[in-house]
Amino acid sequence: MTRPALSDCNRCENTRIVTAGARGDIARAARCRCYTECPLCDGEQYFFEVDEAGYRFTRPCQCTEVDRKIGHFNDARLPARYAQARLKDFVPGVSGGLDPTAYSAGQAAFKFVTGFRPGRQGLLLHGPVGTGKTHLVVAVLRYLVVRLGVRVRFVEFLHLLADLRATFGDHGRAEDVMHPLVQVPVLAIDELGKGRGSDWERDVLDELISKRYNAGRTTLFTTNYPVDAPPGARRGGFAPGTVARPKRHPDAAHEVLEDRVGTRIHSRLMQMCEAHRIDGPDLRRHRPGG
Ligand SMILES: [Zn+2]
Numbered sequence: 001m002t003r004p005a006l007s008d009c010n011r012c013e014n015t016r017i018v019t020a021g022a023r024g025d026i027a028r029a030a031r032c033r034c035y036t037e038c039p040l041c042d043g044e045q046y047f048f049e050v051d052e053a054g055y056r057f058t059r060p061c062q063c064t065e066v067d068r069k070i071g072h073f074n075d076a077r078l079p080a081r082y083a084q085a086r087l088k089d090f091v092p093g094v095s096g097g098l099d100p101t102a103y104s105a106g107q108a109a110f111k112f113v114t115g116f117r118p119g120r121q122g123l124l125l126h127g128p129v130g131t132g133k134t135h136l137v138v139a140v141l142r143y144l145v146v147r148l149g150v151r152v153r154f155v156e157f158l159h160l161l162a163d164l165r166a167t168f169g170d171h172g173r174a175e176d177v178m179h180p181l182v183q184v185p186v187l188a189i190d191e192l193g194k195g196r197g198s199d200w201e202r203d204v205l206d207e208l209i210s211k212r213y214n215a216g217r218t219t220l221f222t223t224n225y226p227v228d229a230p231p232g233a234r235r236g237g238f239a240p241g242t243v244a245r246p247k248r249h250p251d252a253a254h255e256v257l258e259d260r261v262g263t264r265i266h267s268r269l270m271q272m273c274e275a276h277r278i279d280g281p282d283l284r285r286h287r288p289g290g
């Protein structure tokens, strides 16, 4: 049976999915204009076919897959101000003025998504405020959900703490907050190390990442605190214990990630992730978002 071919569309880059506004601070996706009504099935969402024995059966159309991805996108809670984030923003020549470290982190992110398999080692992006870490991590999540149909979730660390505090020690409600974050195949935790660094905050983080680690799930992180690894070892995969002990600075401005999250969590992070530093000018001074 011949079916009409779908036309090429620049607006959605043939994914048939576009970002369509926001609900609060959360980006929403919808079908692209080129796909409002699926031309393959005329909006029926399935085809009738006949098997070898002559029985009629229905087969779902590919538009049901597009709608499934849109559902995953809308569950991912991607921040609306990064809704247009794309990996190509980190290709030299496409986006001017980025630090070379941003391009190499972009390249690592591209390798991460093209070689993606569930449970793959995650990425930890660290560097000063406003260098594009959140932009890059959202671009990764967007690619996974829109191109590959992977279930993903974004959470800002301070928001997670606030949501948990709001449960007032009600164990059931706290579980309602944590459970989806433990279960989702790919989770990105933004702004790791922010907060007061109290024992309770560390316990929350420890519980979340230990459960994900033990279940073999992929986790991505961004942090403004540097990972004080020896030069050359920053590409990750190094065993805990081989990381040079960070110097302790009394000045909070010189704190490293390990100071913020503790040695135990820090070495777990180094096992779970490939660490990439991004340097450079504060992008937020030049364009919206960072
Ligand atoms: Zn389109």
Ligand SMILES: [Zn+2]
Residues within 6 Å of the ligand: 038, 039, 040, 041, 042, 043, 044, 045, 046, 061, 062, 063, 064
């Ligand atoms: Zn269809």
